[in-house]
Amino acid sequence: MPSSYIPIFIFLAVAILFPIVLIVVAKLVRPSAPFLTKLEAYECGIKAASNSRGRYTVRFYIIAILFVIFDVETIFLFPWAVRYKQLGWFGVSEVGVFLVFLVIGYLWAYKKGALEWI
């Protein structure tokens, strides 16, 4: 039923216009007096030592990869949950097998220390 999507687009227009209007209005009324020191990176008063786009800890990548795996799994669970009562015991066993594999993967990641932050 495409007609139920129309209000979404109306509200999307509201949600897009609202920040634009606010930022444009702010541009009209606010003062502007930039100078060199003011525009520097904030680093508690001292001069920024280096560009901040350097390396950072690999933990964030591991978390991101784990997230992709487990989020796909939760997305699989949603259609299953919606058709659950029609699927009956077939649905229970199928997802049971699926989750067993997933839990093995989770335990392996846990044992490897991927979930430990330090």
Place this chain on the structure above:
Amino acid sequence: MNFFILSLIKAGIVAFVLMTTLAYLQWIERKVIAHIQLRVGPRRVGPHGLLQPLADVIKLLTKEDMIPSHVHTLFYLLAPFLAVMFALISIAVIPFGGKVNILGVETYMQLTDLNFGVLFILAMSGVGVYGVALAGWSSNNKYSLLGGLRSSAQMISYELPMALAIACPLLMVNSLSLREIVDAQGGFFLGVIPRWAVFQGPWPQLLGFLVFLIAAFAETNRVPFDLPEAENELVAGFHTEYSSMKFASFFMAEYANMVTVSCMATLLFLGGWQPLFPAEYGSKFIPTLLFAFSGAIAIYHGLNPARKWDNITLPAAGVAFLGVALIFLIPIVAEILLPLFWFAAKVGVILFLFIWIRGTLPRFRYDQLMRFAWTILFPVAMVNLLITAFLVAVTTK
């Protein structure tokens, strides 16, 4: 009436109510936190500081808006815009009440009922991470980068237990439409216990609700999980380099996310606009009693003023409350307002919980936060889902 015009009117009303709520949520938060800490909070601008949100908007609009020289300009400008846009759009699928008949026009108290409403909200909260991550990266500031990284890692980690907790009510209801989920929670066990998901058999979702609530605190970056903006380590986290209205956009996005997540908790676990106990026992008089009681308290304190002007402002508020109490006694109006009252009351309780916890708990450490998500919350949510699935399968014919 034309569907398009009706949608426009509803969109206008929803947007107006949402903006007012966001503005006054800030005021309520400051007042509640102040009273928790034995202060009085804002009370200079208008009676009891009620015009404070307006003053804040004027202040933020007229502040100088700098774009630091070292930022990636496109993403720097895009980030607050994305954050606030994705935070606002979710409210479009939230139902506030059932079917109503206003001046002969039959409509639902909801902008639109998508048959994948739950997924839509999850998706929007998922892409909401982009605002924060881009803000942190594009600012080219070490504090911002750390705040943005922390925030995105935290939001994606807590999205998993949240999704698993959401799947439990779906198993019982078998629908993704928020309106159908609420309708399935109507009625009462034994004539008194509401059939909300937190009470509904075969496996009452108390654990699921708790997991959802904890994940919701982390998703919205609220205390005790406000690591992305931990003041004492990261200055202000991902919005360190933002000023003026762009800074305000992030705040608005945070409050809009809070409102959405509270609405979700209400709809999925607390039965939406279904009353706490049956109408036979007088649940329709609850709003009248509540507002009359508040009015009486306000008038009493107005007659014994503690501070200057209290003898004028408090009786005025009291009379207004009594007026609202009387409005709930008109049958035609009450029919429309009662679902809204129950919905707003439940959302309000959860929002109050957000503020109360902010006033009570200290902040987690980052490793504790991540370990909690992956080694405690995720397994608990998984076990809860399996128990729910098993018991639903056993009890279904």
